[in-house]
Amino acid sequence: MGNQMEGTKHFSSEHREQAATGCKPVSKTEETRVKALGFLKDKRTPDRFNCRVITRNGKITAEEARAVAAAADRFGSGEITMTARMTMEIQGVPFDQIEPLRKYLMAYGLETGGTGAKVRPVVSCKGTTCQYGLIDTFALSEEIHERFYHGYQSVKLPHKFKIAVGGCPNNCVKPDLNDIGIIGQRVPRIDLEKCRGCKVCQIEKNCPIQAAGMTDGKLTIDERVCNHCGRCVSRCPFQAVESRCDGYRICIGGRWGKKVTQGRYLDRVFTDREEVLDVVEKIILLFRDQGLPGERFADTVQRLGFVNVQRQLLEDVPRK
Numbered sequence: 001m002g003n004q005m006e007g008t009k010h011f012s013s014e015h016r017e018q019a020a021t022g023c024k025p026v027s028k029t030e031e032t033r034v035k036a037l038g039f040l041k042d043k044r045t046p047d048r049f050n051c052r053v054i055t056r057n058g059k060i061t062a063e064e065a066r067a068v069a070a071a072a073d074r075f076g077s078g079e080i081t082m083t084a085r086m087t088m089e090i091q092g093v094p095f096d097q098i099e100p101l102r103k104y105l106m107a108y109g110l111e112t113g114g115t116g117a118k119v120r121p122v123v124s125c126k127g128t129t130c131q132y133g134l135i136d137t138f139a140l141s142e143e144i145h146e147r148f149y150h151g152y153q154s155v156k157l158p159h160k161f162k163i164a165v166g167g168c169p170n171n172c173v174k175p176d177l178n179d180i181g182i183i184g185q186r187v188p189r190i191d192l193e194k195c196r197g198c199k200v201c202q203i204e205k206n207c208p209i210q211a212a213g214m215t216d217g218k219l220t221i222d223e224r225v226c227n228h229c230g231r232c233v234s235r236c237p238f239q240a241v242e243s244r245c246d247g248y249r250i251c252i253g254g255r256w257g258k259k260v261t262q263g264r265y266l267d268r269v270f271t272d273r274e275e276v277l278d279v280v281e282k283i284i285l286l287f288r289d290q291g292l293p294g295e296r297f298a299d300t301v302q303r304l305g306f307v308n309v310q311r312q313l314l315e316d317v318p319r320k
Contacts, residue, residue, distance in 0.1 A: 024046065026041070026046065030095070034098055036116055037112055038051060038054070038112035038114055038115060039051050039098055040089075045092075047094055047096075048092050048094060048095075049093045049094075049095065050081075050092070051075075051076065051093050052112055052115070053068055053105065053110055054110070054113055054114055054149075056122075057086075057122060057141035057145060057165075058123065058141070059138055060088075060110075068080060068088055075090070075093055075094075075104065076092045076093045076097075079092065085120065085121060085123050085162070086123050086124065087114055087121055116160065117157050118155060118156065119163070120160055120163070122163045123162070123165070123173050123178070124137045124164070125166050125167050125172045127165075127167040127184075133168055133184065134168050134186050134229075134230055134246060135184035137184070140182065140273065140276075148284060155284070158295045158300070159294060159295060160296075161284065161287065162178045162180075163180045163280070164181050165181075166182070166183045167183075167184045168230070169185075169228065169229045170229070176254045177254040177263065178254050178256075179255070179298070180252060180283055181251035181252075182248055182249070182250055182251075183251065186230025186243050186245075186246050187228050188226070188228070188242070189241070189244035190221060191239070191240050191241075192218055194236075194239055195240040196240075197217035203219055203240070207221075208229065208231060211226040211227075212232060219236075219241070228269070230246075247271040248269070248271075249269055250279055250280075250283075251265050252266065253302070253309075254298065255296055255297075263298070264301075264306055267310065267314075282313050283297075286312060286313065
């Protein structure tokens with residue numbers, strides 16, 4: 001009797017909503033189909049969806065922004081929200097307006113999507129437009145977007161796969177909580193002949209993570225602590241610390257959500273962008289081939305063992 005009454009109550013509520021809006025509920029089959037196009041059901045309504053507009057790397061032009069705003073007025077509720085992964089959502093799009101909205105956005109070079117068990121849109125920080133940025137995150141993120149979000153659209157993975165690109169070790173976009181995180185690096189080099197053993201060492205004084213210190217009157221940097229933020233480079237008035245190289249660290253197996261896993265850094269600092277892209281491709285293909293259905297990459301790394309996974313990723317990458 002309880003179940004029957006509950007079912008009647010649900011039907012009555014749905015019936016009242018349909019009568020009030022004049023809209024018919026969308027079938028689960030259609031909900032699934034349009035979700036793959038980037039339209040997520042607003043559970044408060046029988047036929048309204050929130051449209052995810054992909055921004056490539058978190059940056060759009062003024063013209064594109066005007067197009068999104070106009071689309072929200074014309075096809076949605078007039079409201080736009082920002083997602084945690086640098087995409088935009090046009091709210092309240094009726095089911096029968098989904099295709100007209102997609103065509104409208106495509107005329108401005110914009111697309112919808114970003115769901116499913118595949119490579120998701122890339123998250124990027126500001127990169128070199130920030131005072132701490134060490135790499136051009138926008139350019140790298142757009143290249144990853146084209147090569148792996150677009151290029152791997154037909155590649156079915158065991159689960160969703162997220163990539164974040166951060167310009168420095170401040171980790172504003174939380175690279176170590178993504179399946180792949182890429183972080184800009186500036187590795188310092190000490191020229192001991194130029195070190196004067198200053199009583200107040202500017203490098204030691206200004207190191208944000210206390211990796212630098214004086215030992216027997218000479219500057220040392222603890223590589224176990226140094227995160228290669230590069231803030232010490234060129235700060236010494238006697239040029240005792242300069243850059244050994246600029247590059248990228250790659251972190252794998254991070255995850256944010258109901259079950260949090262902090263990713264682990266590969267041992268290498270990569271100095272070539274193409275090399276980074278090749279390693280990203282190897283990571284995705286490793287997940288495709290060795291991940292279990294429904295398993296996040298963090299679980300794949302844990303199951304296979306980090307040392308084993310790192311060996312597979314780096315065994316044929318030349319050391320520069």
